[in-house]
Structure formats: structure tokens, C-alpha cells
Amino acid sequence: MSLLSVHDLAVARGGLRTVEGVTFALEAGQALILRGPNGLGKTTLLRAVAGLQAPVAGRIEMREDTVAYAAHADGLKPALTASENLAFWAQVFGGGGIDRALAAMDLTALAHRPAAALSAGQKRRLGLARLMVTARPIWVLDEPTVSLDTASVGRFAQMLAGHMAQGGAALIATHIDLGLPQARVLDLTPYRARPGTRATRPSGFNEAFA
Amino acid sequence: MSLLSVHDLAVARGGLRTVEGVTFALEAGQALILRGPNGLGKTTLLRAVAGLQAPVAGRIEMREDTVAYAAHADGLKPALTASENLAFWAQVFGGGGIDRALAAMDLTALAHRPAAALSAGQKRRLGLARLMVTARPIWVLDEPTVSLDTASVGRFAQMLAGHMAQGGAALIATHIDLGLPQARVLDLTPYRARPGTRATRPSGFNEAFA
Amino acid sequence: MSIWKYANPAQFMRTTDGLLPWLVGAAAICCTAGVVWGFLTPDDFRQGSTVKIVFLHVPAAMMAINIWVMMLIASLIWIIRRHHVSALAAKAAAPIGAVMTLIALATGAIWGQPMWGTWWEWDPRLTSFLILFLFYVGYIALWSAVEDPDSAADLTGVLCLVGSVFALLSRYAVLFWNQGLHQGASLSVQSGERMSHVYRYPLYLAMLGFFLLFLALLLIRTRTEIRRRRLAALQAREMRA
Amino acid sequence: MIALLLRDLRLATRAGGGFGLGVAFFLILSALVPFGVGPDRATLAPVAPGILWVGALLACLLSLDRLFALDHEDGSLDLLATAPLPLEGTVAIKALAHWITTGLPLVLAAPLFGVLLQLPGQAMPWLVVSLAVGTPALSMLGAFGAALTVGLRRGGLLLSLLVLPLYIPTLIFGAEITRRGAEGQATATPLLFLAGITLGVLALIPWAAAAALRVNLR
Amino acid sequence: MIALLLRDLRLATRAGGGFGLGVAFFLILSALVPFGVGPDRATLAPVAPGILWVGALLACLLSLDRLFALDHEDGSLDLLATAPLPLEGTVAIKALAHWITTGLPLVLAAPLFGVLLQLPGQAMPWLVVSLAVGTPALSMLGAFGAALTVGLRRGGLLLSLLVLPLYIPTLIFGAEITRRGAEGQATATPLLFLAGITLGVLALIPWAAAAALRVNLR
Amino acid sequence: MIDLGRYATTVLMAYGVSIALIVGLVWQTVAANARARRALEEHDRHG
Ligand code: HEM
Ligand SMILES: Nc1ncnc2c1ncn2[C@@H]1O[C@H](COP(=O)(O)OP(=O)(O)OP(=O)(O)O)[C@@H](O)[C@H]1O
Ligand SMILES: Nc1ncnc2c1ncn2[C@@H]1O[C@H](COP(=O)(O)OP(=O)(O)OP(=O)(O)O)[C@@H](O)[C@H]1O
């Protein structure tokens, strides 16, 4: 069975469907890159997969507690040091091994720096390192390489490759090239929801009255 | 005289100098791209040029009120619509012409949407459109194309070209390719501050005691 | 035919279209008649002409409580059955309830001036109404503060549930805290003995009038909300298209 | 769960974290009221139990403000919601952390403020007991309010508006205990009621708060 | 400048913006105090002027919290600092907007709360006058406190702690005016002092607040 | 005109305030309803 399979999914934001009819499956060791212009609905789709919002139609099939989500915001506490931040998420998710995660994103030297005193790219690296301590097989990433320099993008690609080699999978929305030759690409543009088509369930409160 | 000239500049963040000895000049119609690994001090340098923090050493020469700064945060009010947000900044800077700015970043259709209901890339586009209504010659941009799709990056490059054609200039920190062949590139890596070297003025409170 | 049919917005609009004129007429007649009749009743030997206030005060006070109960029921229907009209009805009812509470408070306060010699007394009955008013205001404020209508409906629903429990709790707490000056219920069980017929029938009429007024306003406000939602949905669709 | 509690406590003790600020606010309020009301013992003493309880309540309320808002802004709340903790547990833990950083210091420092407001000595133990029993309910109800308003910027005042009416029963019984204590009357009945309210709140409100949080995360 | 004022007022009236919430808080406070203090007229009336002024002060304070914080978080403050407005003007305008959205409604609604707290009728005009004269100083001092704490997350309580001592003179004179009004005494002297304080604050504090903002933006 | 005795102001004030509040509520309700209906019709005509 695949780790994650999505059937005929439609998601809504602000009461309107953004994309619909999306179907794909993700096996262990695979990565799928979602592309599409700004405002198409990539973030919305990823939030639905992560379980943060309910889909309007279709099914998302996976085992429980298998998804680690990384969004635009990194979930870092500015007052805690990099390693304290990481250790907290390791404990919550029961992952452990923060040293390996720090090393993977080249943060060892910054481990005792408060997160507030990190630069934009360093913060992002810490946010990505968090994925390693979740011990979850499916990574759902929303524009993960924002603010990263070339070396860090490479390190991230390496980390991702390692994750997939261990039977993990990744679903990534991005606008730029990640340097992941093995990843499939799914362009969401053709799935843009057409207004007017009536769904079985209203996609939002106001839609129930249209 | 050049629009902006920077001589032997050193800037500090968190009490430690980040880059030092930076010298460059920016003439009307030019763009300068700053590059360098994460945490080198690009953001710090840009903030100093924008007048938000004082340099530790060196001089920044330009006429007053000539800089428009666009940072990681876009300065948008979620409760106001896109056009209200823009109109506010136009009034504050006395720029005017918000319709042109909206059109330039393809936001006309979204003009009456509250900023809270824009996607990451749409917000960014609005933040960039703000530059056009400032009527300032020097644009200081910190990773402007984050979250933008390819079409929007192209639109941004076009807007920048228009700005420079009108005698403007731009100073841009970025990690990715902006598609601006005419821009000069300055790699800041060689200017990384060396801890030992003693400056004439301490770079931070604690440093005064070192 | 099930009652849930009327929760369908289109069906609701159609049904109320026919019903509304009758309801408005009946409400206008009963309200006016009740209040005017009340105004023309003879003076009470103890309270003088102030007794006329009762024909506004009591119906308003009664509706203030009943409207909250109705909101609670509507919220429950929304939370359990997800009927959108039900959530909008709860939203539409809140300002009416708040105004009714305000009328009960204002007439009470004005009445208190000659009867108790003070505008305001921390009597349990009065205090409970003040608390009820606070709940109404909080509920309305939350509706208007939350932008996403789905979230707003859910959050106000939860607030209404928790608020109801605490409104009841406050009532007992307040009774414990202070024994009051306010009269007890006179229309309850052995009503005949406590209030003469001269006052009773106009009071009944005024109560019916206030109830019909509430129903009419509720329907109109719900229809307003439905139209607003429809417009918002259509505009949003166009914007996205 | 423990990790979350420890993190919140650690955050509270870091710069600007707010540990002890509740007490400081309480102190300032107790100091301000005499300025407003006048320093006479005769006017102050009768209102002292009430003012102290209202002060405790406001100190709680002010610090609640950003209970979930900070976690929401920096994305932690999204991550916590996808973590293998039940959201009800998260809410309860965060309310507990709030109580430890705000309610508990208040309970311990209350006699001091009682002295500032000329509260009779025999009422002191009752003030402490009533606060100890009542403040957990305040924290939990506040967590509910914070969960309702988490998505809103500038939710602070709306939060107050929603939460204060919920605080009324606790306030009434708490102040009543102290007042009866000051006058040497029996305090068992209001204490029982107060304990009942606190237990009920602790048992039921986490569900309501978690539901509100889920809605706001959507 | 006008643009900034209009924007702030517009933001306040938008969803969750907080217009009128100051009044709501004031209402709730006036309603809570009797629950704590007890319902008797004899205990309430003497403390009413003080409580009302403390309440107005707290309502101001609570809504100040995020005066600059929101603009700081979303980057607007950086942009305003580089805009062709003097930062002093920005501070003054933001304080003015705060007063219009919070202080002014408070002044207008104060008699209502006076009734709740059993304030004698003859004191009402003095309550209104004293609030009208005093609240601008509260807004401006609050803006100073907000400027000092703008960089800090969870600055709310620290802000209270910093600002409350600054509020004391205003509070003393304001409450004194109302109390004298209630007792039918002459109110000219405290009114003069209060007006003096307000004028001084309005004239000088913008500079201090702008300096604090500049430091925090660095 | 009926005689209200010494409580005239009280009674009239009570009636005045209540009727003002009710009229205000009714007016707001009707106005908002008309506005919503017009906006929707406007939209149907142009959109
Ligand atoms: C200011 C706030 C007041 C509130 C919120 C209030 C509330 C109520 C309520 C809820 C009722 C309905 C009782 C029932 O039938 O179960 C009622 C009835 C009544 N109230 Fe008030 N009241 C207030 C002030 C006053 C004052 C000052 C007076 C006059 C002294 C007064 C006189 C009455 C009378 C005569 C009735 C009819 C009682 C009855 O049914 O026998 N109320 N009030
Ligand atoms: N609160 C909201 N109300 C209404 N519409 C919204 C809201 N939030 C987002 N949208 C709209 O929903 C659509 C999908 O947004 P989403 O954030 O999923 O896009 P995206 O594909 O992630 O875009 P980007 O590449 O810019 O991040 C956008 O058109 C956006 O304008
Ligand atoms: N508050 C602070 N205290 C101490 N050091 C800090 C603080 N903020 C940033 N730094 C450090 O200052 C250096 C420069 O940061 P800056 O944000 O200018 O980098 P940058 O070049 O913009 O990086 P990026 O490409 O990641 O955005 C970094 O090494 C960072 O860790």
C-alpha cells in the first residue's frame, strides 16, 4: 500500500474551492513536487493533507500520525536556543537525535544561539532540521527553500534523499528548482477549480447560499 | 554624483560586526545584487543603508529621503484591502498612482480583497507594488522574490527595469536568480568581519569592554 | 415533510416570503394594541401610574431570556446538524435579544427611580440581566470579529453553549450573593391572586405582541443575512473566475 | 505533555516571558486603588476583599492575552495540532503553565497586597485559600477565551469581554469567602461552591477550548 | 499624517479592530467591582470615583498593548520610520487615534458606569470633565510605554508595569476632581493641575516615545 | 389626555426610551434588509 494516496480531492479556502479533482499517490522513497502559479491553492492542499483542514470532497488515505508539516512559519520560539527548540519538538514527536538533525543542516555551531538571533536563512534551516526529529515518514513541505543559500539548498536535498532512502516520502510545494532529479513533478494548474460547478457539499458557509 | 555611495562600511548585529570594509556606489539606472551565504550580514547591511540602524564604521552617502525599503515582512494590514493598503503608503510617501502599481504586479483583480485573504505570493506581490508608490529613487530589497512564481518574477524584473529606466536604482539581496542581466553582482563573502580586528568604535555595548 | 426542509435557504426564503406580511401585520397590531391598552389602564393604588411601565418591562424581560434560549437551540442545531440557516438565525436573534435586555434594564432603571429611590440597585434579578446583556454583547462582538463565516458560526456556537451554562451559574451565584428588592413572578402559578384582570389582559396582549415582533424581526434579519451571504458568495466566485 | 509544560515554563522565565509580571500588576493595582479611593482605613477595609479578587482576576486576564496567540503566529500551534498529543491535553497543559506562572505567585503574594489594602489579619488565610481554589478556574476559562480569539489580531480586549462574564461566579464566591473570613463568619458554603465550579471547569472546559482551537486552525 | 490617522481609525472599526472594546471593558469592570465588593450603596458610593478612574485607566492600558506592536510585527513600523514623516508626528498621531477609539467613548459613556457604581448625580459632570481632560495624557503616556516595549513579545504586562506609575499623578488629580464634585467642594485646583499635566505630557512625551521607537527599530 | 399624576416623567421616559429602542431596532433591521436586497438585485442585473 502506498504511504499516502489522494483521490479526487477538492479543497477550499475562504469559502471557495481552489483546486479540485486532484489524485496522486506517494510510495515510500518517493517525492512529489507540486507546482502552480501564486494563489492556485498549493498551501491549502498541503494543509488539508496535513490534517489541519477538512477537504471539501474526495479522500486522503494514510495511516494516522504519519505526517510532518513544515509551513511558511517555522514554529520557533525566539527566546529558546536552537537546540532547545529542536529538543522540544523531538520530545513532542518522540523522535530524538537532535544532534544528527543539527549536523544535517549545519547548525551545530549555532546550537546555543537563541532563535531570535538567527538570520532568515538560519531560522529556515532550523525549521527544516525539525523534520528529522519528528520520525514521521511523510514530509509535507510548503516552499521549504525560501531564504536558503545554494549550499543550504544542497544540504536540504541531501537530507531529503536520506529520508527517502529510509523509506520516507515527501510532498513539496515550491516555485524554484530544488535539485532533486528523482522527484516527480505535478503541475496543479489543470486542476484549478471552476466556479459554478456544484459540489455535493458547500465549500464554505457563504457558498451554501449561492 | 552617484545616488548612493558606501565607503568602507562595517555593520553589526547583536553586538558583533557581520561584514566590514564594504565599498560600492550605485548610479542612476543601476542595480546591484548582494550575494553571500546565510547569516553573512546582508539583511544587516540593507537595514543600515535604509537608515534603520547606524553603521559601526564607514560612511553611507545619499540624499535624504531617497530610500524605499522592502524587507521580509511586507507591512500589510490584514484587515485592509489590497488597494487600501497601497493607497495608505501612497499617501504617506506622497507617491500616488496606485492603479499603475496594482497593474504592474497583476493585482488589479485582487484590489478589493482584504490582505489577510491573499496567498503568500500575492502578499509579496502587494509588498513589491508598494515600492512603485513611494516615488523614491533607491530601492533596497531583501529577498524580494520569495514565494513568487515564475511569471511574477518576470513581472518584478520588468518593474525593476522600468524603475531603472526612469533613473532609479536598486540594491538587492537574494539567493536566487532574478533574471536581471544588466545587474552587477557583489559577493559579500570576502567582506565577512574577522572577530579579532579592532574597530575605532565598539560594535556593541559588550564589545566596549572586550 | 420534515422540519429540516425549511433549513434549506431557498425554501426558507420562499416560505417566509408568504408568511412575512401576515406576521408583520399581526406583530404591529398586537404590539400597538397591547402597549396602548397598557398605557390606558387605571393607576395602581400603590404604584400610581408607574404600573403602566409593566407592559413594556415584563414582555421585554421575558423575551430577553427566551431569545437567548432560542439562540442556544439554534446554535445546537448548527453544531449538530450543520444547517446554515440555523446559524444565521442565531446571529440574527442576538441584536434583538440585546435590545430587549436593554429595554428591560432601562425601564427597570427608570422605574427604580421613584420606587426604590435609585437608578440602579445590585438586586439579583437586575444583576442577572446585566450579566445576560454582557453575554449578548460578547456574542455579537465575536460574530463581528471573526472574518471567516464558518469559523464565526462554530466559535459563537461554542460560546453560546458555554455562556448558557455560565449564565445559569451566575444566576445562582448572584442569588447567593444578595437577596433582592425586586418583586417575584406574578404571572406564574396562581397568577390571578397577584395581579388584577385590569392589568392581566393587556399584559398578555403586550407579551404576544413582543413575541410576534421578535419573530417578524428575526425572519427579516435572517433573510438579510441570507442575502448578504449569497451576494458574498457570488462576488467571491466572480473574483476567483 | 511534560515537554510542553517545561517549554512553556522555560519561555515564561526567559526575557520578556512574563513570569511574575502578573504579581507586579497585582501590586501596582493594589497600590493604585488607594490613590484613587483615598487612603482611609474606613473606606478601604470594607472593599479590600473585593478589590483584591478583582485585581487577581485582572492580573490573570492580562497575562492570558497571548496564551495561544504567540504559538499561532509563529506556527507552533499548527505543528502542535499535528503532533501526537490530543489538543485537549495541549490546552490543559497550557492552562496549567499559565496558572503556575501567574496564579500560583498571586496566591503566594496575596497576603502582602492584603496588607496594602488594610485587609483585616483574620481574613488573610481565607484570601489565600479562596485564591488557591479559584485561580485554576480563572486560568482554564481564560484559556477558553484565548482559544476563541486566537486567530484575531488585537484580540486582547475581545478576550476580556468574552471571559469576564464567565469569571463572575468564581469572583462572587471567592470574594464572599474572603469577606466572610474578614467578618469571622462561616465560609464553608461559598468554599464548597467555589471548589465545585473549579472542578467542573477543569473537567469540561478543555473540550470546549480544544474545539475552538480546531476551528481557528482551519 | 492625516492618512495615518485615517488608516488607524479605519483599522479600529474593521473586524476585531477594537473600537468600543475599551468601553466594553470599562462596563465589565464597573459590573465586576460590586460583585467583589458587595452590593450595598454605603460601601460602593465612597469608592466609586476612585474605581471609575482606575477602570478608565485600565481600559486605556489594555487597549494600548498593541499600539505599535502590530505595526512592528508586520513591518509597517520599519516602513513608517523610513517614510517622510517625523517619527514624533507618527507617535502623536497614533496616540490621537488611540484616544479617539478608546478615550473618547470612555468619556461619553462614563455617566452610565457612574450609575452602576452608585456615584451621586452631582458628581457626574465632574467625572466627565475630569476624564475628558485626563484621558489624552493616558493615551500619550501609554504610547510612550508601548514604544518602550515594542520589540518584546508578550510585552503586555511589562507595559502595564512601566506605564502604571506614570499614570499615578493623572489618576490622583482625576479621582480627586470627581470626589470633590461628589461632595460638592471646589474642584478648580485639581482640575488646573490635571490640565497642566496633560498639556505637559502632550508637549514632551512624543519626543521621548519617538526616541524609544528609534532604539527599538535598530 | 390622561392624567399620569406625579410619575408622569417616569412613565413617559420609560415609554419614550423603550419605543425609541424598538423603533431604532426595527429601522435598522428594515434598512439593512433593503440594502441587502438592493445590493443583490444590483448584482443580478450587472453581474
Ligand atoms: C433594572 C432592571 C430590572 C430588570 C432587569 C428587571 C427584570 C424583570 C423581569 C425579568 C421580570 C419578569 C419577572 C417574571 O414575570 O418572572 C420583571 C418583572 C417586574 N418588574 Fe422588574 N426588573 C428591573 C427593575 C424593576 C424595577 C426598578 C421595578 C419597580 C420597582 C420593577 C418592577 C417589576 C414588576 C412590577 C414586574 C412584574 C412582576 C410580576 O410579574 O409581578 N422591575 N422585572
Ligand atoms: N482567508 C481567505 N479568504 C478568501 N480567499 C483566500 C483566503 N486565503 C487565501 N485565499 C485565496 O485562496 C487561494 C489559494 O491560496 P493558497 O495560499 O493555497 O495559494 P498558494 O497556491 O499556496 O499560493 P502561493 O504560491 O502564493 O503561496 C488564493 O487565491 C488566495 O487568494
Ligand atoms: N539579535 C541578534 N543577536 C546576535 N546575532 C544576531 C542577531 N540577529 C542576527 N544575528 C546574526 O547576525 C548575522 C547576520 O544576520 P543577517 O540577518 O544580516 O544575515 P543575512 O545575510 O541576511 O542572512 P540570510 O541570508 O539568512 O537572510 C547572522 O550570523 C546572525 O546569526
Ligand SMILES: [Mg+2]
Ligand atoms: Mg502558499
Ligand SMILES: [Mg+2]
Ligand atoms: Mg536576510
